[in-house]
Amino acid sequence: MSQTVDRALSILPLLAQGPADLGQVAERLGVHKSTALRLLRTLHEHGLVYRQRDQRYRLGARLFALAQEAVENLDVREIAHSHLVALNDRCGHTVHLAVYEEQEVLYIDKVESRYPVRMYSRIGKPVAITVAAVAKLLLADLTEPERRAVAEKLDYPLYTPRSTPNAAAFLKELAVVREQGWATDLGGHEESINCIGAPIRGADGRVIAAMSVSAPNVVVTAEELLTLLPLVRRTAETISREYSGANRPRKA
Amino acid sequence: MSQTVDRALSILPLLAQGPADLGQVAERLGVHKSTALRLLRTLHEHGLVYRQRDQRYRLGARLFALAQEAVENLDVREIAHSHLVALNDRCGHTVHLAVYEEQEVLYIDKVESRYPVRMYSRIGKPVAITVAAVAKLLLADLTEPERRAVAEKLDYPLYTPRSTPNAAAFLKELAVVREQGWATDLGGHEESINCIGAPIRGADGRVIAAMSVSAPNVVVTAEELLTLLPLVRRTAETISREYSGANRPRKA
DNA sequence: AAGTATGTTGCAACATATGCAACACCCATT
C-alpha cells in the first residue's frame, strides 16, 4: 500500500539470506543505487540493519530486541512455559510450543531434550507445515474452506517417504486430527524422529496454540512415545484452562 | 532520511510495548488515522505486524523468523557454540556470548546452568551495559574517545550498591579490563550473582565478542568462581583462534 | 432509534521520494 515502505521492508528478507552491498540491494530491489542507499540509511537509523566494517549491510541487532519483546507479549507462552518444563522433567524429551499466524506455523518456545541426541529446531523458525504434529493441530481448527484454501496453496516436500504427499492427503489427515483431538508426526519430517502433540484452546474452544513432544527412534520407539499421549494431553488441557482463566471472555 | 519509512518503522518499537489500535498508533506517530492505516497495512503485508481478532495490532511472527536468520548469519556464534557447551559441561554454570552493536550490547547465545537455580536472561535481550562483564569487555576495546563518548551518554542505574555509579567509575573500570584482558561483575547487576568474562578477538586483535560464566552466590562464592578464570580465558582464546582462521585477513 | 467510537475509502494538493549525472574514494594494475 505504500511503495516506499514496501521497498524498504523488502530489504529485510533479502539481507536475511546474508550480507549484501549497496549495489546488490539496489539491483534486487529494482531501484537506483541512491534510492537503495536512502532506504538502507533509514533502516539503519532504526537499528534494523547494520553496516559491517566491509561496508556491507546485514540484519541489525534491534531486530532481536523487537522479536524478544514481541514474544514476551504472547501470554500463551508465558502461561505455558512452566508446564512445558514440568513435562520435560517427567519425560526428558524435547517439548515445543507453536502458534499459527498468517499462513505460517512457528515455534515460540522449546525445552531441550535431556538426552544427548537432540533434534535440530529453533524458536522462530517456521515449522515444516505439512508434516509437523503442531502444524496439523493448528490447521485442523480452521474452518473447512480455510483449510482447503491453505492446503491448496502449500508445497508438499517429500522430506521422507512418510511425508504428507499432497493436499488431499493433508486434508484427510487434518480431518482425523480434528476428530481425535491430538496429532502425530511419525517420521514425516526426519526419518528417525517421531512427535506427538495436543492442542491448547482458548475460552471459546478455539485452538490458539499447539504443543508437542519429540524424540528420536534411537531413544524411544514410536509405540513407547505414544504411551506419553495422556500426559501430553493433560498438560495441554491444564494450560488451556489456565489461559482461559487469565483471558476472560470479552474483556480486553 | 525517508520520512515515510521512518514513520512506518517507528511503529514497531511502539507496538513492542503492547498491542495498540489504529487511533493510538496515529496519535503517537503524530499523523492522520488514514496515514497510519496505510503504514500498518504495509507492515502487515510483510508480516512484521499482526492484527489480532480485536482489531488491535501487535508485532508479527515474521519478526522472529528474521531475527532467527539474522543470528544464524553471525559466524562468531556458530564457531563459539560448541566451545560454550563444552565449557558448560565442565563447570555447570550459565555461559553467555555477547556482541556490541550500535551502542548496545546483547546476548547472542546462552547455555543454561545445570544447577536448579538459574538466572534470568534471554538471547536478544539488551545487556545491563554498565555492569555486565561482557559489556565491559566489549566497550573496553573501543578507542579512548569512543569510550568516553559512550560512557557519557549512558545511564548508571544502581541495580545494587555495587553497580557502577557513574561515567568516571565506568571509564576507570574499562581501563582496568582493557589492561588485564578479562572482566568481572561481582554483584553489580543482581546482588547474589557473579560473573567472569573474557574477550574473543578477530585476526586483527580487535574484540569482536565476549563470553562470560555466571553463577549465583548460593552455588559458588566469588572466589571459587574466579578459579575458573584460566579455563574461561583459554576457551575464549580457542574460539578467537578458530574465528581468525575461518575469517582470513582481507578476504570476502 | 439515535449516538459514539472505531475503521475505511476516494480524491485533490502538495510534499517527498526518485533517477540522474557528477563526484569522491579505494585499491588494483600497468
Place this chain on the structure above:
DNA sequence: AATGGGTGTTGCATATGTTGCAACATACTT
C-alpha cells in the same frame, strides 16, 4: 605515478507517491 574499474555518496529537478481531509461504513452503547 598514473590510469582505470569498482564502489559509495551528494545535489538537484521532476513527477510520483504520500498526505490529510471529509464523507462513508460498521459496530457497539445509550
